[in-house]
Amino acid sequence: MSFISYLLNGISLGSVYAIIALGYTMVYGIAKMLNFAHGDVIMIGSYVAYMAINNMGLPIPVSILLSVIVCTLLGMMMEKIAYKPLRQASKLAVLITAIGASYFLQNIALLIFGANTKSFSSVVNMEPIQLAGGQLIISGETIATVVACIVIMACLMTFMKYSKAGHAMLAVSEDSGAAQLMGINVNATISLTFAIGSALAAVAGVLLCSAYPALTPYTGAMPGIKAFVAAVFGGIGSIPGAFIGGILLGVIEILSRAYISSQLSDAIVFSVLIIVLVVKPTGLLGKQIQEKV
Amino acid sequence: MKKLLSLAMAATLAFSVVACGGTDNTQNNDNAAPEASEDAGSTDAASDAATEGDVSSSYNGVLKVGGIGPTTGGAAVYGKAVMNAANLAVEEINAAGGVNGMELQFQFEDDEHDAEKSVNAYNTLKDWGMQMLMGTVTSTPCTAVVNESAKDNMFHLTPSGSAVESIAQPNAFRVCFSDPNQGAASAQYIGENGIATKVAVIYDSSDVYSSGIYEKFAAESANQGIEIVAQGAFTADNKTDFSQQLQAAKDAGAELVFLPIYYTEASVILKQAAGMNYEPIFFGCDGLDGLLAVEGFDTSLAEGVMLLTPFAADAEDEKTKNFVAAYQAAYGEIPNQFAADAYDAMYIIKAAAEQAGITADMSVSDMCEGMKTAMTQITVDGLTGEGITWDAEGEPSKSPKAVKITDGVYTAM
């Protein structure tokens, strides 16, 4: 029985990773950059939702919407100011700018919101489900997170497959030069990608803090890195890959903590990642790119 | 590519020239500072305390105390509390006539909770003309700095560096309890009062404070007839989710969960435990203080939590009430354990300096010698304990108060 509850905890943690990883993977797929500041957008999203609920007294759905809007604008602004001028530059230069943006967001949050921990009250008002006579408890947050994750993934996949903007994104990710020649506005497409990615970050932030309620300016950093790992795990750039990678990462983390060692769970997670990559160098669902001579 | 590179080089060079210019300037300033501070006194105070206006002229010299702690980075909350509370104490002391007639000046430097940055902060403060050190806030940086301050023979009082090694040198004293001391005291308290026999521990294995307490607790438990049925460690990178550790504790049938951790993580643990209908007794140390002040925290979750702490922000005595009111008025927050330690630290410095008859024209080393003797002679009634005395090793002797959270407030047990 405890195995099943560990597994459920793992899936719950994993779906948070998965939502963050979806944002990571979209941005990577289209803009071909590692947006290290993604984790910090999550943190900003959580703070906005927290402020809206606790200080402004807004109802929960409005607060979440506000947080999504703020993060979307923030993402587009970041893209415009920090990343767009470097579109043609070396990949490393963009990586460093993203790191700069990450430091910037952390420190501005520290100045605005202070260093004190804020306890995020859950946005999910659902009674936990009790199974097997109270032996197995599934919390409302777990259900909400898993459902949100699956819905978001389904929406994203539909969007990519059937909408015009989605097709444009696929085209840009395939070959941005050729896409431009075909009349696709590459800049607008990348901007849209950042908007979607950051909106997802806001949702992820709210769900992350509902399940694990301590909110500080550094809350987003480690989940951000873990989600990055999850995205690579599943094959970076692939939407179902990010989902599978996130869930697997969460489950491995919790199970290794439970059955091997709670101190070494990170080492175990990362070792599994290395093994997977050695066996399958582009992640679980990543595309194998043929090199041309 | 090559052209781009050379351009980049040129830019870096241009930048470095500018930056080097900057370096030279500050270096010169830095050089000026210690010279000025050697004759301490009025000239230096005038430039530094321009904001304080003509008040400084009525003092008989200046005593410069430096502070070090993290004000940015993940541990910023502790450093900021210490900085704020120390500033508050300094204002009060100065308003009441200063230390031995000297004006107390306090400067706080950030160390980002990093040993190397902490030593840099220490050196910056030396350049400023620091005569005594009230720091560092966190244990590992403190262990690094104490070696440096011992070389300079500078009096060193840490408000909250609780590791054994943090005050390994003869010039160093501390306000808080040492980690082993807390671990042993917790085990004794649980054992002697028969609170529980089956105990689970959840601790941060990557944190010096937490693992230090855990080790001693585990060793002492054996003597107290306490059985540790589950131990769940977590690390700094892995502290969002505690469901597995709680599940393990629940499955092992632990009646009490010992939490030698800080309140940030504890707030998550309490929430997750409530989510899984697990209601053991939670027992913590001074790191748990601050739990009730976490913004947005549902205090009903903390009902029945016991903690062994020398300070509780809603204690009813006059001193604590005044301090909490003043702190809240100045910074809009409820002070935590760290703030109380720092506030006491400033008053301890004042008491010891007056006992030793420190004057502004003494050398740093002479001050230290005087303070070292004075520290073992004084008795201080502070926020964190009544009648605190120190031994030559630098350890305070005070007794922790056991408190229990009932109806959202701390009540003594």
Place this chain on the structure above:
Amino acid sequence: MKKLSKTTKSNLITYGIVVVAYLVCEILMRTGHMSSLMKGILVPLCIYAILAVSLNLTVGILGELSLGHAGFMCVGAFTGAVFSKCTVEMIAVPGLRFLLALLVGIVCAGICGILIGIPVLRLRGDYLAIVTLAFGEIIKNLVNAIYFGMDKNGLHFSMKDSIALGLEPDGVIIIKGAQGITGTPTDSNFTIGVILLLITLIIVINLVHSRTGRAIMAIRDNRIAAESIGINITKYKILAFSVSAALAGAAGVLYAHNLSTLTALPKNFGYNMSIMILVFVVLGGIGSIRGSMIAAVILTLLPELLRALNEYRMLIYAVVLIAIMIFTWSPKGIALRERYSLAKLLKRREKEVQ
């Protein structure tokens, strides 16, 4: 006298900068014109310069993105510190002890470099970056869980806690899990740091300008073409990677012997540090050895010099980082810079020098 070639001249300038900087600092220190902050930060400056130069070998010369450089530094730091602490009574001469600790640290970090170099062969680009990041985190995580002690019965080792070591009463705990190592003899000083930096520069510069270095750069520029002309890719990649790791290990040993306490926190040995070193390399110019060295020095000094800004300093640091990247890399920034007089002035001066 035979006219020096352009590269030789450039290399001599690099060495010259280090030697002159050393002499200036020594003179300032001897004549008492140096602030305590500067005195304290000299060794860290050497450490970061060594790290930046060694990472440039991987990032700039080999052309692979590594986000785990701090992991190698961590290996060097801990093995070196353990060696020094074990032998502190046996070897009384600090210089000799440090030299041996240095060797131990370098060898261990180098071995780790070879171990991690093997998956490197199979992976490319961001996948490689994530493997190095993972490696760095694994090392940090392991080090935080190790308990290691010594008594008259020999060495004891545990992954649980210090009680599980089962030491005799007279035993000493050397690594105490997360509490790390305390009381490492502070054997390093500025002179040793500068010598190590010079050795690092000599190794890296000579490697780059050797036949081996040209082979490595050929792999960077076009792997398939390099393979087709018979360059052994496996060999050269592992070589470059492990040399880079070993040098990071040397920096680690220096780090461990600079402070009396050594713990593996996310701040000093986590991915944050790896990224920090990468920032030095990118800002100094990818592939430019001198550039990484200078950038490391400037960026280490910057937060210290910004101390007067108190809580705004890390914010300013972030803004500076973004601004420099845009300034040096964006087309508009480059155009702006070409019109900018200082850069022109410098360029003209550079031409005159050449």
